[in-house]
Amino acid sequence: MATPPPYFIDPSLVHLTIPNPPSASTPKQSRALDIFKVFVGIFIILILIAILIALIIVGRQSNQYDLSDSNEKIAKLQRESNENIARLQRESTENLTKLVQQQRIYTENQRLEHQQNLTTKYRFEDQLIASQKHEQDLKLAMQQLNQQINMEERRLQILLQEQQLTEQHRKEDISNANSNLLYTFIQEIISTKEPLNQTIFQLKIESLIQRLDSHHKSLLIRFLYKMNYLNAQHSDSITLNVHGMNLKELDLDDMDINSGQVGL
Numbered sequence: 001m002a003t004p005p006p007y008f009i010d011p012s013l014v015h016l017t018i019p020n021p022p023s024a025s026t027p028k029q030s031r032a033l034d035i036f037k038v039f040v041g042i043f044i045i046l047i048l049i050a051i052l053i054a055l056i057i058v059g060r061q062s063n064q065y066d067l068s069d070s071n072e073k074i075a076k077l078q079r080e081s082n083e084n085i086a087r088l089q090r091e092s093t094e095n096l097t098k099l100v101q102q103q104r105i106y107t108e109n110q111r112l113e114h115q116q117n118l119t120t121k122y123r124f125e126d127q128l129i130a131s132q133k134h135e136q137d138l139k140l141a142m143q144q145l146n147q148q149i150n151m152e153e154r155r156l157q158i159l160l161q162e163q164q165l166t167e168q169h170r171k172e173d174i175s176n177a178n179s180n181l182l183y184t185f186i187q188e189i190i191s192t193k194e195p196l197n198q199t200i201f202q203l204k205i206e207s208l209i210q211r212l213d214s215h216h217k218s219l220l221i222r223f224l225y226k227m228n229y230l231n232a233q234h235s236d237s238i239t240l241n242v243h244g245m246n247l248k249e250l251d252l253d254d255m256d257i258n259s260g261q262v263g264l
Contacts, residue, residue, distance in 0.1 A: 178216040181208070186223060
């Protein structure tokens with residue numbers, strides 16, 4: 001509801017018309033009349049001033065009422081505006097929070113997916129590297145094993161050759177010793193001019209047969225056979241008894257030892 005503007009009365013526009021008093025017959029009446037006129041004028045002026053003041057007060061009160069109503073409306077609008085702004089801020093904050101949370105979840109999912117892809121990639125690369133390293137280790141182990149086998153074979157060959165050489169030297173030493181022993185015995189028999197004692201001669205032959213190898217045993221038996229020490233039919237002096245001397249493994253095919261013609 002529109003409030004009318006306050007109404008002001010300009011005192012200058014108020015004209016007071018004071019009737020001319022009748023002429024007094026005496027100066028006292030004229031003076032009293034003048035005083036009465038002055039009081040009446042002052043009273044009228046006071047009434048007008050009171051009316052003016054009343055109008056001003058009423059106008060101000062009306063303005064105050066309108067201003068209070070307007071202030072209440074403005075305050076109400078401001079409250080509604082503040083509430084709307086607060087509601088919009090809350091909704092905006094909630095929407096922004098949801099967007100930030102969704103973006104955070106999306107970013108985290110992307111990071112996890114990327115990390116999982118990297119983990120799968122690195123795991124595959126690690127498995128490939130481990131497989132290649134295992135294959136290289138196997139190849140290296142096979143090479144080292146082949147080298148060790150070759151070295152062991154060479155070592156065994158060298159050891160076998162050394163053993164064979166040692167055995168050959170041992171056999172040569174034994175053969176030389178047997179040859180020297182047989183040669184010494186033959187020289188002793190040939191150079192002896194005195195008759196041989198059959199018992200001592202039999203013991204020497206048995207000792208030689210135990211000490212000599214097969215080859216030298218064969219040579220000894222051949223020597224004794226040629227010297228007629230084993231041929232009982234042609235021996236004029238000593239006939240040796242070779243029973244129990246195990247002469248079957250000897251190379252005596254051209255001799256008739258097993259026929260009973262050598263003193264068996």
